[in-house]
Amino acid sequence: MDCKQTRKWLTAQVDGELGVTEMIAIEHHLAVCAECNRLFAEQVRISSAMKNMPLISLRQLLLRSASRRHYLSRNRQHIPQNAGP
Numbered sequence: 001m002d003c004k005q006t007r008k009w010l011t012a013q014v015d016g017e018l019g020v021t022e023m024i025a026i027e028h029h030l031a032v033c034a035e036c037n038r039l040f041a042e043q044v045r046i047s048s049a050m051k052n053m054p055l056i057s058l059r060q061l062l063l064r065s066a067s068r069r070h071y072l073s074r075n076r077q078h079i080p081q082n083a084g085p
């Protein structure tokens, strides 16, 4: 396995989504390639950080967005349209 293929599968490797054959091939490459090994460690760190982020549901996200739009539209009405010199 070369660097290009390894890097293509790094995220899947970190997430445990690869088959055994692909996992072994990547492990062999990581054992001999410092740059891919560094990228793998970085991917593990990012994945770990994302798993520790607070979860927000799509419903909560939509409600926050709708609430913000409602607030902005209400406050826009109080700003004079022709305000200025």
Ligand SMILES: [Zn+2]
Binding pocket: 002, 003, 004, 006, 029, 033, 034, 035, 036, 037
């Ligand atoms: Zn490599």
